[in-house]
Amino acid sequence: MALSVSIKPRERKPASRRLGAGSAFVVVFWALGPQIAAARPATIGARLYNRDCAACHGERGRGGIGLPLSLPSFQQNVDNRYLRRTIRYGRRGRIMPPSPRLSGAQLRSMVRYIRRWAGNRPATLVGAGKPGNPARGAVLFAAHCALCHGAAGVGAPSTGVTLSRPRSQPIMAPALDNPGYLASASDPVIRTAVVRGVAGTPMPSSRREGLTAKNVDDLVAYIRSLQNRPQPATPPVRGGPDIVGVSPDGLAPTIARLKDAVQAANMRLIRVQYLDQGFVTPGMENKHQVIVYSCDFGFLNTALQVDPRVGVFLPCRITVLQHRGKVLVMSVNPKRLSTLFNNAALSRLCDEMYHRYRDVIEEATF
Numbered sequence: 001m002a003l004s005v006s007i008k009p010r011e012r013k014p015a016s017r018r019l020g021a022g023s024a025f026v027v028v029f030w031a032l033g034p035q036i037a038a039a040r041p042a043t044i045g046a047r048l049y050n051r052d053c054a055a056c057h058g059e060r061g062r063g064g065i066g067l068p069l070s071l072p073s074f075q076q077n078v079d080n081r082y083l084r085r086t087i088r089y090g091r092r093g094r095i096m097p098p099s100p101r102l103s104g105a106q107l108r109s110m111v112r113y114i115r116r117w118a119g120n121r122p123a124t125l126v127g128a129g130k131p132g133n134p135a136r137g138a139v140l141f142a143a144h145c146a147l148c149h150g151a152a153g154v155g156a157p158s159t160g161v162t163l164s165r166p167r168s169q170p171i172m173a174p175a176l177d178n179p180g181y182l183a184s185a186s187d188p189v190i191r192t193a194v195v196r197g198v199a200g201t202p203m204p205s206s207r208r209e210g211l212t213a214k215n216v217d218d219l220v221a222y223i224r225s226l227q228n229r230p231q232p233a234t235p236p237v238r239g240g241p242d243i244v245g246v247s248p249d250g251l252a253p254t255i256a257r258l259k260d261a262v263q264a265a266n267m268r269l270i271r272v273q274y275l276d277q278g279f280v281t282p283g284m285e286n287k288h289q290v291i292v293y294s295c296d297f298g299f300l301n302t303a304l305q306v307d308p309r310v311g312v313f314l315p316c317r318i319t320v321l322q323h324r325g326k327v328l329v330m331s332v333n334p335k336r337l338s339t340l341f342n343n344a345a346l347s348r349l350c351d352e353m354y355h356r357y358r359d360v361i362e363e364a365t366f
């Protein structure tokens with residue numbers, strides 16, 4: 001359980017004072033939550049980080065679908081306000097979700113935990129600079145920055161750390177026009193990234209790019225101006241988050257037809273199992289909820305070449321369940337992936353995947 005990993009009384013207390021059974025500790029922990037939060041903020045922060053962030057940013061901030069957070073070069077470039085706000089607002093359209101429900105105390109303890117990875121060194125921002133000219137900044141941006149950050153700062157076609165790029169470019173440039181970024185970064189924070197760059201990532205310093213202090217002022221003014229640009233509406237996701245079909249038949253004949261439909265669509269049937277199999281005592285599974293695993297491996301390989309992280313999200317599973325007298329056949333809508341990854345090649349594949357899953361589900365519920 002995540003709780004027993006992140007909360008290690010051993011680290012802080014002599015053995016004689018250690019709390020006994022793990023479960024008792026958990027109960028005490030929840031009961032005393034607020035007091036403990038005051039006493040051990042970094043530990044609470046670790047627990048929250050592991051729960052809400054580690055899946056994307058990696059254990060101890062090493063990076064993954066999200067950017068690496070543990071690099072000293074990154075940490076010295078950002079103040080705590082930037083970190084707190086980034087967590088609160090997220091980066092809509094760039095995968096990272098907002099966390100509107102975390103309290104100020106929870107945000108602060110998470111930031112304290114993140115700061116531990118770089119030895120608790122405080123941020124040292126460069127000076128504020130002078131007001132710049134956004135129009136001149138736009139020209140400089142197109143020449144020096146757009147190659148990585150995309151035209152008008154929309155971000156690289158992928159995010160975080162990825163293996164599908166050359167070794168010199170393993171970290172994808174974030175979107176600078178993102179409302180979550182612009183609401184979090186003050187001008188000095190933007191300026192610091194541009195002046196210093198981020199050692200250990202492809203982000204160069206302005207000196208290496210041959211830019212003057214005035215150029216940097218113009219670039220900061222340009223990035224700030226992206227805030228006022230209307231954001232393109234998120235494309236509507238046809239059919240919502242799931243593709244759902246209602247079968248005219250009972251559970252068993254529907255599953256039989258689904259298996260046929262999968263094979264007719266040239267997808268390999270991998271296995272059929274109960275939804276809760278492995279989570280409950282064998283024999284006690286809910287027999288009204290079944291998952292059919294299937295895959296087109298040729299297709300999967302093509303998608304993985306576009307972006308290896310797609311494997312985490314690929315549906316490859318169709319659920320059949322009996323609910324209020326109806327038999328439903330459903331899968332995740334692959335079109336959701338395109339809004340997550342913001343990558344044109346992947347969007348085309350997601351479109352194709354959508355049609356295939358929809359056809360299979362239609363066939364099974366015809």
Ligand code: HEC
Pocket residue numbers: 067068074141144145146147148149171172173174175176181190193194198201202203204206209219
């Ligand atoms: C070779 C690719 C590359 C180029 C060229 C580049 N950047 Fe970056 N930039 C990155 C990467 C990668 C990061 C993320 C670094 C990290 O992991 O913290 C980044 C981060 C940033 C950030 C911080 C954003 C954030 O979310 O933390 C700003 C601001 C920025 N770049 C501005 C610029 C500007 C302005 C230019 C042009 C002068 C530029 N960059 C040129 C790759 C690049």
Ligand code: HEC
Pocket residue numbers: 049052053054055056057065066067069074083086087091094095096097099110155158159160172173174175176178
């Ligand atoms: C679903 C994946 C995902 C989750 C969960 C997530 N992030 Fe992110 N995060 C990202 C991505 C992707 C980016 C970069 C956005 C871009 O490329 O434009 C990012 C950016 C960031 C940045 C800015 C880094 C920089 O270089 O300026 C910080 C800080 C951050 N995340 C912290 C967190 C924390 C703390 C949590 C947990 C509360 C969290 N994230 C949860 C995916 C995620």
